[in-house]
Amino acid sequence: MFFKQFFDKKLAQTSYMVACQQTKEAIIIDPKRVVDEYEDVAEAEGFNITQVTETHIHADFASGLRDAAKRFNATAYVSDEGDETWKYEDMPEGTIFLKDGDIINVGHVELKVVHTPGHTPESISFVLTDRGGGSSEPMGIFTGDFLFVGDIGRPDLLEETANMEGTTEEGANAMFESLKKINDYPEFMQVWPGHGAGSACGKSLGAVPLSTLGYELRNNWVFDYDDKEEFIKELTSDQPEPPSYFAQMKKVNKEGLPEFKVKEVAVGTPDELPGQLFDLRSREEFRKGFKKGAINIPYNDKFLQFAGWYIDYDQPMTAIANPEDGKTLQEDLASIGYDSLQLIVPVEEAGRYFDDAYENVSSEEFITNFEDKNILDVRSASEYNNGNLENAHHLHFGQLDEKEVPFDENDAIYVHCQSGVRSAIAMSVLKARGYDNVVNIEDGYAGIAQALK
Template sequence: MYFKQFYDQKLSQTSYMVACQKTKEAIIIDPKRVVDEYRETADVEGFKITKATETHIHADFASGLRDASRKFGATLYVSDEGDENWKYQNVPDDTVFLKEGSIINVGNVELKVIHTPGHTPESISFVLTDHGGGSTEPMGMFTGDFIFVGDIGRPDLLEEAANMEGATEEGANAMFDSLKKMKDYPDFMQIWPGHGAGSACGKSLGAVPLSTLGYERKNNWALKVTDRAAFINELTSDQPEPPSYFAQMKKVNKEGLPEFKVRELTAGTPEILPGQLFDLRSKKEFKKGFKKGAINVPYNSKFLQFAGWYINYNEPMTIIANPETSKTLQEDFASIGFDNIQLIVPMDQAEQYSDDNYENISPEIFTKDMSSKNILDVRTNSEYHAGNLESAAHIHFGKLQNADIPFNNEDKIYVHCQSGVRSAIAMSVLKARGFDNIVNIEKGYIGIKEAMK
């Protein structure tokens, strides 16, 4: 048997390839939208990707399931569990629909389906047994968003992202019951999760790429709580805010996306910039001068987790970036379902559009007189509840585009996050909304608390 794990750091998302080395057949599990990496691996190893499947309809990234059919000729295997609201649409005629107990054979490798609802109603997991290696015992389980290292999948995304009232409690109850199905499996069985640390699909995911069921029984809180009410309370409390793009992902992964293809993008400096404007320069460069209305999300490892809050999927996009990154940018945006980049403005030519800037202030100067200042805290709920400035208004940085800001446009507003990264993004959003008299507090709440000592 052949096994490979693929990890997308920008989305904290994991996909897998399993193959039978005797028959040269391969399956990909939870594929991301850009499927080139799977083709490259299969070509190197001499495999043919004949099947593709996924554990559920994902909310945090654009699925590559349908492109696996288009580009590899792979037969798709999808869940037929759950209610009618979350059935796969627009899949090929030869798609196989899976129920509890269904078997996918990849040569001499067996994947047995377990229905593990909780994160979503249709969620399934796959128990792998390597018959080609002579085993009758399961080697491991692809758990998707069911069991993570150190945590389990959140049950509230259908309610938070898809506005399905009552789905959180229903999902939490289902998750409690799903975990009971693990009692008959051995401690040595490996756990291959769909996400790692940094994902918003849970609140305390570990950074280790895999685990064992025995280890999780000893260390994962969810496998130790036996009281249903206590379990539900813990599972539904203090989950991170889901980025706004999650709602779009649930829709497009259910209904399908067009085939992804890299395009030749125009790079230039026209008088009029089409659509929404994202400026990918560093916060240091951006603050010196920028075009008002631009959203500043620096192009780094957390780019997609931040940019996903602000994308309008109904508008084209102009990006201020390095044109040499065109292919990577298209792949990154495609991974959260956006394919409509129209123009790249070279970073070294962005200055000609500048008509605004903003001010930074040190925490030492800020804390000299806070009593009369308008303060806006743009951290997450959990950060805010762990400690805050009593006089500060609180709005999550990702919700600033549409939230009611409790200040007037002409008020002087001091903005902070935890360390100074997200507040810089917030400054661009507030500027775009017409709040011109705003000041960014360097080093954020950490710097403020240090200056107050």
């Protein structure tokens, strides 16, 4: 048997390839939308990708299920469990719909379907047994967003992102019951989750890429609760705010997206910049000069997790970026379902559009008479609840373009996050909304707390 884990650091998302080395058949589990990497591995190993499947309708990235089925002429397998109002649509011809107890055979490797609802009603897991290797015992389980290392999938995303009222309570109850199914399996069985640390699909995901059932039974907080009500209370509290693009992902992963292909993107400096403007330079460079209205998301490993809060899927995009990043940028945006990058303005040419800047202050400067200042705390709710300035107003940085800011446009506003990264993004959003008298506290709440000691 062949096994490979693919980890997308930018989305904290994990996909897998399993193959039978005797028959050379391979399956991809929870594929991302850009499928080139799977093709490269299959070619290098001499495998034929014959099947593709996923554990559920994802909320945090654009699925590559349909793209992979088309690219590799592979049979798609999807869940047919859950509520009739939440089912896959427009699947490729020949798609096989799975129920609890069904088996996918990849050559001599067996994947048994286990319905594990809670994160979503249709969520399934796959228990792998290497029959070709002579085993009758399960080697591991692909859990998707059911069971993570150190955590469990949140049950509130359908209600939060798809406006399906009451599904949080239903999901939490279902998750409690799904956990009982784990008791049917040996503790040596490996756990192969769909996400790692950095994902918003849970609140305390571990950074270790895999685990064992026995380790999770002893160390994962979810197994500390025998009382259902206490479990549900803990599961539904302090979950991170879901990025706004999650709603789009739920829709397109249910209905499907056009096949992704890299295209030629215009590079230039026209008088009028089309659509929404994203400036991908560093925060240090951005604050010195920028075009008002631009959203500053530095192009690094956190780009997608931040940009997803602000992308308008109905508008084209202009990006101030390095043209040589055009292909990678398209692939990154495609992974959250956005295919409308229209123009790249080279970084070295961007200065011709600059008409604004903003001020940074250190925490030491800020704390002078800070009790009399207008303070906007743009951290997460859990961070704010764990410690804050008494006179600070809280508004998550990703919600600044959709919720009411608790100050007038002409007020002097001091903005902070935890370390200065998210507040720099917030500065660009506030500037775009017309708040011109804003000041960034460059080292955030951590610096403020230290300065106040």
